[in-house]
Amino acid sequence: MGELAIEVSDLRKSYGSVEAIRGLSFEVERGQVFGLLGPNGAGKTTTVEILEGYRDRNGGHVRVLGHDPARRDRRLQERVGIVLQDSGFYPRLTVQEAVAHMGRAYPKPRDTDGTVGLVGLSDSANVRSNKLSGGQRRRLDLALALVGDPELVFLDEPTTGFDPAARREAWEVVRSLRDLGKTVLLTTHYLDEAQALADRVAIVKDGAIVAAGPPGELAPSSAGYRVSYLANGERVSHQTADPTDLLHRLTGDAIARGERLQGLEVARPTLEDVYLELTDVEDEPGA
């Protein structure tokens, strides 16, 4: 382990005069669930589609499982599963037929029924795909991506448009991928999704990565820990990069006065704080 599944450095892509990707770099280790998080239009899908071999790049170094995806080498495609943001399959094929058909293109496909079961579609195996619900169709997408038993799975906004229950179910499937030892590259504009699923997160803004790390450890540069307590019924709040000294002082003063610190809270910066600070800077200059 520790080997890299994906290496991207100084990736560049322009559409006409518009620079969609401006020197984007990140690495994904094997067995990791990696989340590319960012607002719509940040360049997430363009990046993923370059890694999937759908788009050429204008510059930069890219390796996916040791291959350059731009070459569209069949040996790479046999080891990768792709769930696109929005793509259908033959509406008049049943789930079972669709998965079986796609499996034939791979050298060592998973068992069809097992794959259908893995995504929770066993009860709908003989239903035609145009009769499936939105959530079920997304699971079929996943089954079609998994039937080749890929080492690496790309999931481009796998839960956009889902209701909360369907999202939770989709999350369970992603977690099961991790349990199978797959490497997963996930894009999302949902913070909670990145926080819930990803081992590492990179925040993308304007075609470049502005922060990267495990979702629990991403720290905003300005706002730090928030320490707050109640004084005379009103909440007093302090921001600090390191709460150790502040807490020592606050509690020491309170003890010296013989009081209790009512409602003391120490909050670590959430991914949301980081995300908002990093992605909204231009909209709210004062923030």
Add this chain to the structure above:
Amino acid sequence: MSSVALAWQQFRLERKLFWRNPSAAFFSFVLPLALLLLFASVYAGNDDLLEVLIPGIAGLSVMATTFNSMAFNLTFLREQGILKRLRGTPMPTVSYLAGFLGSAVLNAFVQVMLVVTIGHLLYGVSWPQDWGALVVFTGVGVIAFGSLGIALSHAIPNFDSAAAYVNAIFLPVMFVSGVFYSSEKLPPVLEGAAGALPLKHVIDGLSGAIVTGAGVADNVEALAVVILWGAAGMLLAVRGFRWE
């Protein structure tokens, strides 16, 4: 699985999908046959007219099963993201296209045989005089109309408008190309238009094969026109190809 085996699997899938889509099967299979039965019942007993109609409907069938179905299907497959999905798998493009096109080719040949058989059994038109020419003109017609249909699909913005685009071409071509009557009876302008388009020449070739016994050697000019259209169609089909 080898590329050939995958092409076979894709072909079998396409056959299954074809029969599961009754409206598409209707338009490419049943409509030409319905037109055949309708006009043949009007022309019944008039051998001259029947000998125009049978090769005419056979040529129309070649166009409907390839040009129309390619333009419709590819627009649909592209709009649904099915082409893009397939592109992300190890399915070789050549296998996919061979299976996909093979199914349309089979439809065209089956349809031509149905028309010829109905013409013989119901209306007393003779069996084809030159089977080789029948196969050649059906074959080059399939290639020309198939690639032109693929090329047209690049220009169709979405599936909802596909019928309008296809019929805007299919219907006028059908009426000027001598499907139901000899195109020589048309005003010179329309006759000239028919002469520049491929369908009339496919029909001329099929007419030679079925009715007069004129073989490929006697219809070299018609063959050349169809091949030219096919070459232009292939160029446009390949150069403009979009997966999404």
